Amino acid sequence: MNQYKRGGFKMHYLFSNVSKRIVRSEIRELLKDTRKPGMISFGGGLPETTLFPLEDIAVITREVLEKKGYLALQYGPTPGEPEMLEALADHMKAFGDNASMEQICVTSSSQQGLDLLALLFLDEEAPIIMELPSYLGGVQAFRRCGADMQGIPMDDEGMDIEYLQNSLDRLEKAGKKTRFIYTIPDFQNPSGITMSLERRKKLLKIAKEREIPVVEDSPYRELSFTGKILPSLWTLAEGKGVIMLKTFSKILFPGMRIGWIVAEEALIDKFVLLKQSVDLCTPSFNQLILATFMKQGKMKQTMEKAIECYKPKCAAMLKAMEKYMPEKVSWSKPTGGMFFWVKLPETMDAKDVFKEAIQHNVLYVIGRPFHCDNSGGNTMRLNYSFPSIEQIEEGVKRLAEAVKKTM
Numbered sequence: 248m249n250q251y252k253r254g255g256f257k258m259h260y261l262f263s264n265v266s267k268r269i270v271r272s273e274i275r276e277l278l279k280d281t282r283k284p285g286m287i288s289f290g291g292g293l294p295e296t297t298l299f300p301l302e303d304i305a306v307i308t309r310e311v312l313e314k315k316g317y318l319a320l321q322y323g324p325t326p327g328e329p330e331m332l333e334a335l336a337d338h339m340k341a342f343g344d345n346a347s348m349e350q351i352c353v354t355s356s357s358q359q360g361l362d363l364l365a366l367l368f369l370d371e372e373a374p375i376i377m378e379l380p381s382y383l384g385g386v387q388a389f390r391r392c393g394a395d396m397q398g399i400p401m402d403d404e405g406m407d408i409e410y411l412q413n414s415l416d417r418l419e420k421a422g423k424k425t426r427f428i429y430t431i432p433d434f435q436n437p438s439g440i441t442m443s444l445e446r447r448k449k450l451l452k453i454a455k456e457r458e459i460p461v462v463e464d465s466p467y468r469e470l471s472f473t474g475k476i477l478p479s480l481w482t483l484a485e486g487k488g489v490i491m492l493k494t495f496s497k498i499l500f501p502g503m504r505i506g507w508i509v510a511e512e513a514l515i516d517k518f519v520l521l522k523q524s525v526d527l528c529t530p531s532f533n534q535l536i537l538a539t540f541m542k543q544g545k546m547k548q549t550m551e552k553a554i555e556c557y558k559p560k561c562a563a564m565l566k567a568m569e570k571y572m573p574e575k576v577s578w579s580k581p582t583g584g585m586f587f588w589v590k591l592p593e594t595m596d597a598k599d600v601f602k603e604a605i606q607h608n609v610l611y612v613i614g615r616p617f618h619c620d621n622s623g624g625n626t627m628r629l630n631y632s633f634p635s636i637e638q639i640e641e642g643v644k645r646l647a648e649a650v651k652k653t654m
């Protein structure tokens with residue numbers, strides 16, 4: 248029980264179990280006092296700001312107000328504005344994924360998708376499967392519900408399938424039914440790893456045999472530097488047993504908070520009911536602006552610009568890593584997305600290097616919080632989408648110095 252004393256009156260607040268499971272983020276605590284001049288940040292997962300299409304959005308906003316102002320400023324349908332649903336289905340089609348408007352529910356970005364997912368499937372102790380490492384916001388959303396998160400190690404091709412099978416067997420033997428398998432198959436946050444086609448097929452086969460839904464979180468899918476995109480789990484499974492989470496945060500901008508869930512109709516119906524109790528609807532104004540933006544063909548241009556911008560940044564980070572990092576440090580080689588995943592020798596702790604890195608005016612995110620089993624103390628995530636190429640080169644040099652000093 249918490250006590251707050253105000254003007255002699257003592258209020259005893261009885262907080263929910265959910266709120267008690269929310270712990271202060273170790274990463275936020277570390278990043279708290281790091282806003283000093285000259286600091287180079289590989290910290291957040293922010294898109295490059297200069298890519299934001301300010302002019303286009305300004306023009307379209309006025310257009311939407313003039314033509315559909317009353318609709319834009321009104322409450323809207325919970326699954327989303329029809330023209331937005333249509334634009335989203337078209338967007339997906341361009342990447343090989345077919346979904347009908349009835350299979351889509353617009354969300355206030357993917358984090359709400361994760362929230363709705365947790366609300367729909369999770370109870371205390373409910374077992375779920377996720378990658379080691381996985382998206383921090385996912386770990387937090389699932390932990391909040393008291394889920395029993397089982398981590399599956401990954402190699403360059405994604406989840407270790409044998410390990411996955413053993414974990415599922417163990418859970419089954421204990422009489423526990425896994426609620427879902429959560430994966431980020433394309434250019435994963437935080438590891439940058441893309442799941443191979445063979446693994447995708449194996450994963451879906453196992454999930455189908457055991458009747459476990461697969462959640463495909465897919466914010467980075469469109470950001471491929473090679474032009475190559477593997478078929479999504481949604482498509483491989485022909486829309487059955489897969490729930491896909493999508494967002495504009497990384498391919499366009501995060502400020503309008505627009506994402507969407509793709510799932511079979513019966514599930515969308517359930518998500519919609521839950522969403523009604525959460526926020527009634529995602530802002531119609533934002534949806535109409537983005538739907539118009541997409542209809543005018545501007546989405547494609549923006550994504551192409553993003554790839555043009557991130558590809559050389561990724562190459563610059565790789566080059567600098569090879570040039571400056573000491574032996575015994577290894578890193579992933581992403582072909583899309585926004586992140587490098589770095590492994591220090593097992594004996595090292597990325598938190599110790601962090602203190603030294605701050606002294607060298609460079610920062611990153613420690614890897615442990617991305618692990619649902621609290622492992623990964625020797626890992627770190629570096630973002631390359633936000634800093635400039637010059638900052639990437641200088642920042643990696645500084646980081647390598649910090650690593651050497653801590654060694």
Ligand SMILES: Cc1ncc(COP(=O)(O)O)c(C=O)c1O
Nearest residue numbers: 292356357358382436494496506
């Ligand atoms: C894998 C993954 N899922 C979901 C999100 C949430 O993004 P948003 O809520 O901005 O759509 C992120 C953001 O970094 C992410 O990396």
